[in-house]
Amino acid sequence: MQNFDIPALLAVLPGEGETVHIPGFGATYKLYGHQTNGAMSIVEHPFDVGTITPPHMHSREDEYSIVLAGRIGFRSDDTEVVLDPGGYIIKPRGEMHAMWNAGDVPGRIIEVIIPGGFETYFRDLADLIADTSTPAESFTELASDYGLTYGHPDWLDDVIERYHLNPLPQR
Secondary structure, three states, X not given: OOOOOOOOOOOOOOOOOOEEEEXXXXXXXXXXXXXXXXXXXXXXXXXXXXXXXXXXXXXXXXXXXXXXXXXXXXXXXXXXXXXXXXXXXXXXXXXXXXXXXXXXXXXXEEEEEEOOOOOHHHHHHHHHHHOOOOOHHHHHHHHHHOOEEEOOOOOHHHHHHHHOOEEOOOO
């Protein structure tokens, strides 16, 4: 069993947390990995109607999601599910997965990332997107730095068509 130092008491009130903007999808930081001694991080993600995250695979982290609002679809390798508020899902490292707004109202999830540290990817990604002159290689390099692999699995086009989604642009 891994032994983590117990972090100091920390409260994050409703509506608090730094937010970064990514088109259709963002991140509000609730707990950073450095605040939990590396054990985990917690990020809240809003999902605009029609948004799907690009399919990706983590090599270092497992993700645990809780749906707070809307209907959120999840696909991890061959398993697909749509969850309403109160639904939970585990997305283990090593599986290609994506998430999308499967409904007609904005959605929101909490993402618990174990171990902590990956959460800073969202800020780095938002910075690259904000600079319209960023070359495509920079996105590939950023993903590699975080142990992330993007792909276009066989199921992606079907999910996009069935849910009438607007994929985020790939650079």
